[in-house]
Amino acid sequence: MDRNFAMEFVRVSEAAALAAARFMGRGDENAADHAAVEAMRRAFDSIHFSGTVKIGEGERDEAPMLYIGEKVGSRREGAPVLDLAIDPLEGTTITSKGGANALSVIAVAEEGKFLHAPDTYMSKIAVGPDARDAISLDLGPAENLHNIARAKKCDVSDLTVVILDRPRHDDIIREVRKAGARIWMISDGDVQAALATAMPGSGVDVLMGIGGAPEGVIAAAALRCMGGNFQGRLIFRTELEKSRAHEMGIRDLNKTYKIEELAAGRVMFCATGVTDGSMLRGVKFFGGGAKTHSVVMRSETGTIRFIEAHHDFRRKPNII
Numbered sequence: 335m336d337r338n339f340a341m342e343f344v345r346v347s348e349a350a351a352l353a354a355a356r357f358m359g360r361g362d363e364n365a366a367d368h369a370a371v372e373a374m375r376r377a378f379d380s381i382h383f384s385g386t387v388k389i390g391e392g393e394r395d396e397a398p399m400l401y402i403g404e405k406v407g408s409r410r411e412g413a414p415v416l417d418l419a420i421d422p423l424e425g426t427t428i429t430s431k432g433g434a435n436a437l438s439v440i441a442v443a444e445e446g447k448f449l450h451a452p453d454t455y456m457s458k459i460a461v462g463p464d465a466r467d468a469i470s471l472d473l474g475p476a477e478n479l480h481n482i483a484r485a486k487k488c489d490v491s492d493l494t495v496v497i498l499d500r501p502r503h504d505d506i507i508r509e510v511r512k513a514g515a516r517i518w519m520i521s522d523g524d525v526q527a528a529l530a531t532a533m534p535g536s537g538v539d540v541l542m543g544i545g546g547a548p549e550g551v552i553a554a555a556a557l558r559c560m561g562g563n564f565q566g567r568l569i570f571r572t573e574l575e576k577s578r579a580h581e582m583g584i585r586d587l588n589k590t591y592k593i594e595e596l597a598a599g600r601v602m603f604c605a606t607g608v609t610d611g612s613m614l615r616g617v618k619f620f621g622g623g624a625k626t627h628s629v630v631m632r633s634e635t636g637t638i639r640f641i642e643a644h645h646d647f648r649r650k651p652n653i654i
């Protein structure tokens with residue numbers, strides 16, 4: 335994958351974040367999401383590539399734009415063929431309330447390298463490079479925490495675990511507390527939490543619990559670039575979800591997916607903050623422009639590049 339693509343795709347996540355950020359705190363999740371989707375859809379077509387959305391806004395009959403299977407990009411002859419896992423606005427509720435950790439995210443891989451994940455839940459565990467060999471979804475929280483603490487040469491009581499604040503996590507929370515680790519409960523946005531596990535100084539060591547499966551694939555792509563680790567197991571709530579997964583080619587419904595099975599080959603990841611978060615700052619508007627904060631990385635080199643961009647709307651009217 336050409337490294338120049340990295341800058342091209344950051345422009346796309348910036349456009350989506352700028353559009354969504356206008357709706358921060360305005361109590362309208364759908365409007366924020368719609369703005370991000372439209373801006374991202376438009377920006378993709380200015381890039382010389384043949385893209386297919388593999389993880390997107392939903393099935394074709396449910397999502398008008400950026401649905402699974404949609405073709406994007408200039409699609410001119412000879413254009414590189416790439417698959418996309420996107421979330422134009424990860425954290426719709428967060429954005430509508432002006433909370434922390436909302437992002438616009440794009441992961442890119444060569445054709446056929448993302449797990450074709452259905453829109454179900456996923457049980458997840460994510461860590462940074464120093465604990466990459468210490469996790470297993472087949473073990474309980476306490477055992478994982480002891481192994482992670484050993485790998486990080488610290489005590490379990492030094493670890494901070496991020497968990498989505500949901501009643502379904504009562505058991506995990508109880509076990510993590512019993513093991514002695516600290517917990518940071520978040521209202522939404524487990525992609526940024528997964529990234530934070532691999533960012534030195536973020537204060538986050540582990541992500542545990544159940545969140546969206548599409549977000550799991552996106553987080554796995556990011557952690558491939560950052561040298562961290564991620565494991566996921568699909569969680570089905572209904573028979574319909576199971577049969578949909580079957581139609582999408584998933585045979586073993588209880589499989590634990592390793593990071594390379596979620597996002598294989600050479601991958602690229604970029605994200606732009608919509609609201610302030612543990613890794614990225616949110617969009618700041620000023621008269622005639624705005625400032626964005628993004629991260630871009632590729633699995634080939636592992637370089638994590640932060641980009642602060644100052645946008646002059648008078649000279650770039652199309653960006654908004």
Ligand code: FBP
Nearest residue numbers: 424425426427522523524545546549
């Ligand atoms: P949205 O951007 O679609 O609102 O998703 C936010 C999110 O918190 C994800 O980060 C997370 O994986 C998922 O929702 C959890 O789902 P639920 O809110 O149903 O528990």
